[in-house]
Amino acid sequence: MALGSVFEILKIGVGPSSSHTLGPAQAGLHFRGLRPCWDGEQDLRLKVSLYGSLALTGKGHLTDVAVTAGLGGYDPEKTPGSPLRLFHETEERGFLTFPREARVSFSPSHDIVYDTEREDLLHPNTLRIDLFSQGTLIESGEYLSVGGGVLEGNRICLSSSRRGSAGLASMGEVMAVCEREEEDLVAFILEHERLVAGKEPFQVYARLQRLWEIMQESIHRGVSTRGVLPGELKLVRKAPELMSRFHKKIVEWKILSQVITLGSIYAIAVAEENASGARLVTAPTCGSAGVVPAVLKILEDRFHYSQERILQALLIAGLIGALVKHNASISGAEIGCQGEVGTASAMAAAAASFLLGGTLSQIESAAETALEHHLGLTCDPVKGLVQIPCIERNAVGAVTALNAANLSLLTSGKHRISFDTVVETMQQVGRDMNRKYKETALGGLATLYRSVGEDDPLGSA
Numbered sequence: 210m211a212l213g214s215v216f217e218i219l220k221i222g223v224g225p226s227s228s229h230t231l232g233p234a235q236a237g238l239h240f241r242g243l244r245p246c247w248d249g250e251q252d253l254r255l256k257v258s259l260y261g262s263l264a265l266t267g268k269g270h271l272t273d274v275a276v277t278a279g280l281g282g283y284d285p286e287k288t289p290g291s292p293l294r295l296f297h298e299t300e301e302r303g304f305l306t307f308p309r310e311a312r313v314s315f316s317p318s319h320d321i322v323y324d325t326e327r328e329d330l331l332h333p334n335t336l337r338i339d340l341f342s343q344g345t346l347i348e349s350g351e352y353l354s355v356g357g358g359v360l361e362g363n364r365i366c367l368s369s370s371r372r373g374s375a376g377l378a379s380m381g382e383v384m385a386v387c388e389r390e391e392e393d394l395v396a397f398i399l400e401h402e403r404l405v406a407g408k409e410p411f412q413v414y415a416r417l418q419r420l421w422e423i424m425q426e427s428i429h430r431g432v433s434t435r436g437v438l439p440g441e442l443k444l445v446r447k448a449p450e451l452m453s454r455f456h457k458k459i460v461e462w463k464i465l466s467q468v469i470t471l472g473s474i475y476a477i478a479v480a481e482e483n484a485s486g487a488r489l490v491t492a493p494t495c496g497s498a499g500v501v502p503a504v505l506k507i508l509e510d511r512f513h514y515s516q517e518r519i520l521q522a523l524l525i526a527g528l529i530g531a532l533v534k535h536n537a538s539i540s541g542a543e544i545g546c547q548g549e550v551g552t553a554s555a556m557a558a559a560a561a562s563f564l565l566g567g568t569l570s571q572i573e574s575a576a577e578t579a580l581e582h583h584l585g586l587t588c589d590p591v592k593g594l595v596q597i598p599c600i601e602r603n604a605v606g607a608v609t610a611l612n613a614a615n616l617s618l619l620t621s622g623k624h625r626i627s628f629d630t631v632v633e634t635m636q637q638v639g640r641d642m643n644r645k646y647k648e649t650a651l652g653g654l655a656t657l658y659r660s661v662g663e664d665d666p667l668g669s670a
């Protein structure tokens with residue numbers, strides 16, 4: 210299998226977890242669009258079964274909301290706003306309307322089953338949708354949400370083309386081609402997109418432009434929306450207050466640079482938007498969606514790069530994510546958070562190094578440094594919500610990315626461990642990692658969590 214498109218990594222999605230929300234939403238949307246086998250059928254009823262990590266953390270990750278919304282016709286790409294309203298409406302009235310006005314009984318609280326026992330799973334994020342008529346099964350689909358919102362299934366594969374760019378599969382090979390052809394990384398990726406996705410450069414830029422707008426919107430909404438995040442932790446959003454304190458204390462920031470502080474606030478803002486189920490861009494997943502926009506935005510604020518240069522940085526971030534997805538995984542349920550925030554940090558580091566004038570080797574070195582220091586990072590979200598440790602972790606991932614980019618620029622770019630080696634290592638570590646630490650909420654912070662700071666909504670998690 211060769212390297213896929215960068216747009217398998219950078220997608221418009223809804224939070225809080227791409228594999229737990231965007232994938233299931235698309236599964237629902239796909240299912241309602243199947244050939245209308247329900248034509249003329251009576252007494253239609255739907256059942257959704259969630260397995261593996263989707264069963265263990267699906268409630269906290271809003272998988273029930275996402276799959277219901279998808280079944281109800283909510284398209285994360287096209288439908289503005291949060292899918293929560295559609296979910297509550299469906300629960301209240303007890304049915305969904307499928308195409309051709311078909312009325313299908315469905316009450317999320319009764320008809321979504323969390324099956325933690327099933328063992329014959331091809332992937333830890335599996336869901337099944339069954340449609341019954343008068344009690345008889347007439348249609349079913351099993352979907353695997355394989356990370357970053359990409360969906361595969363026993364009857365479908367919604368992922369975009371898997372054809373490769375001349376069989377390239379590693380950063381080493383990409384660098385070798387760039388050096389041999391004397392081609393810069395941006396030109397290489399544009400050609401790659403033409404080959405794997407049939408997209409001409411103007412289409413790639415148009416798509417990047419849209420993604421960049423949504424990334425910036427999620428920062429803007431995140432730093433201006435106050436309130437409490439959904440879920441039993443009752444976590445108060447802190448990005449707006451941090452921003453207001455940042456502005457008040459701006460002259461006092463003597464040790465930490467403004468770039469690092471503000472970059473962290475931007476990352477928290479997007480991660481909080483994600484935790485509220487809002488629309489954003491997977492980079493590479495929803496849970497880690499704050500890192501890349503935060504780093505790009507803070508560098509844009511500070512250095513006023515042209516729009517084209519920002520979009521090119523996004524393209525490079527996408528390539529790094531695509532390489533990790535191809536050679537390891539970007540799914541917390543498969544390899545822990547190293548695959549999500551670790552990958553996001555590597556994507557942002559490469560993009561930042563590029564923006565700051567890094568050479569090909571320095572860009573690769575930045576990605577390597579950021580990913581290397583996330584190796585072994587577990588996924589153990591408290592109460593199955595994408596809030597603790599996820600929100601702060603986006604800020605730390607963004608700062609690591611900025612640091613890795615800075616370090617790359619101070620060196621020749623030559624280093625002993627390549628990005629490809631770190632990706633391979635991450636895959637190995639992920640394979641060896643205990644299942645408890647792979648988005649199951651069965652170990653780590655998820656089980657040892659004792660709240661000590663609920664009196665201070667702005668205390669760190």
Ligand code: SF4
Nearest residue numbers: 496541546549588599
């Ligand atoms: S800990 Fe990391 S991988 Fe797990 S849900 Fe949070 S952001 Fe995603």
